[in-house]
């Protein structure tokens with residue numbers, strides 16, 4: 001197949017494996033690399049067309065610096081699928097990739113994509129976003145199929161922040177369900193959660209409308225309503241009385257929302273952005289409030305108009 005691409009996926013976790021399945025099903029040559037791989041990164045990326053980063057946030061700087069020392073073809077497209085924020089700089093993963101590889105196109109992939117459903121071959125849709133449209137279109141072709149519908153978007157920051165900020169709201173949604181607060185409360189939480197995501201995202205330079213698409217609202221609905229989401233599980237189990245340490249001992253994989261909440265708190269304080277839900281999730285994760293106290297704090301805030309806060 002002439003359009004077959006060589007795709008190297010960094011990270012053999014749940015998401016890296018699911019992305020590998022999708023690209024392989026389209027007859028692309030796929031190699032997965034992990035810290036435990038026997039093949040060296042240098043050998044693997046030799047003929048790569050696309051390097052996909054599907055490591056968790058804590059591994060991003062590490063893999064970036066490993067690649068920086070290697071001779072890479074100038075044609076290589078970097079695709080980042082990590083949903084997190086750098087604790088040191090508050091940068092997004094794509095900003096880290098772009099800074100390290102300024103002459104390569106960087107594409108962001110994000111959407112309502114619970115990996116277990118994708119591995120079960122259930123249908124899903126996602127977004128690939130880049131400042132370089134042609135690179136986003138190459139990635140779109142690599143992953144599109146009759147069970148994975150891929151849209152392009154020209155707002156990489158908005159697409160990336162949609163998938164990242166929603167993890168904090170997914171923790172809150174898990175709390176809401178764990179406390180059995182009902183459908184009205186859940187609808188209110190997700191709607192006000194989206195408002196909060198838009199507020200911070202737009203302040204950081206993303207486009208408002210991006211948050212109403214698949215990577216914002218779409219992912220918020222998926223993870224805020226699914227026990228398959230690790231972030232939702234953290235919130236749900238906190239509401240059931242477990243400690244964060246206990247939850248993390250048994251959790252399969254990474255719940256990025258925990259780190260993201262801390263980074264958001266730091267940045268929103270510096271920039272004076274109001275983020276009441278994120279703030280309560282933060283206090284809850286620090287064990288400074290109980291789930292019920294966090295709920296009361298939110299319900300008893302000053303009353304105000306729905307918009308123009």
Ligand SMILES: NC(=O)C1=CN([C@@H]2O[C@H](COP(=O)(O)OP(=O)(O)OC[C@H]3O[C@@H](n4cnc5c(N)ncnc54)[C@H](O)[C@@H]3O)[C@@H](O)[C@H]2O)C=CC1
Pocket residue numbers: 011012013014015016034035054055056057058059060062063081082083084113114115116252253254256
């Ligand atoms: N699982 C899912 O449904 C989805 C996950 N994501 C995002 O993808 C990222 C990865 O998630 P999962 O695969 O689910 O997590 P996971 O915990 O299953 O896997 C994380 C991977 O990162 C690797 N890693 C961590 N630190 C590293 C380092 N220093 N060097 C090399 N590799 C390192 C781990 O070895 C592991 O392979 C997260 O940011 C997550 O938010 C995005 C969409 C869907």
Ligand SMILES: O=C(CO)COP(=O)(O)O
Pocket residue numbers: 083111112113114115163167170219222223228229230231232254255256
């Ligand atoms: O981002 C995801 C689905 O789109 C995965 O959510 P969790 O990381 O909470 O499992």
